Amino acid sequence: MVVNYRKVDAALAAALDEDRDPDERALIVFVHTNHPPDASAAFLLDKLGINPATSARQIFTATLSPRAVSELSDQPWVRALKLSSKLHLLKKK
Secondary structure, eight states: OOOOGGGBOHHHHHHHHSOOOTTOOOEEEEEEESSSOOHHHHHHHHHTTOOOOSTTOSEEEEEEOHHHHHHHHTOTTEEEEEEOOOOOOOOOO
């Protein structure tokens, strides 16, 4: 598995370095593209479980495996991949 780390943020790079099953979909990722996906890009996004139905978008969210992140990082139309941070509820005082 070869990842293009120039397209991956630090948090995602650290998560990829953890010892985990490369096919386990456990990483919630933002996929930033250079332009709305064309037919071949939409096909790959769909294959990875990302719904490219709104073709005007350039940012997609998905729960991906390390192998899928690696595959996306190698695509010329992918600008960046960023790990989603965990949100916490605010407590009322």
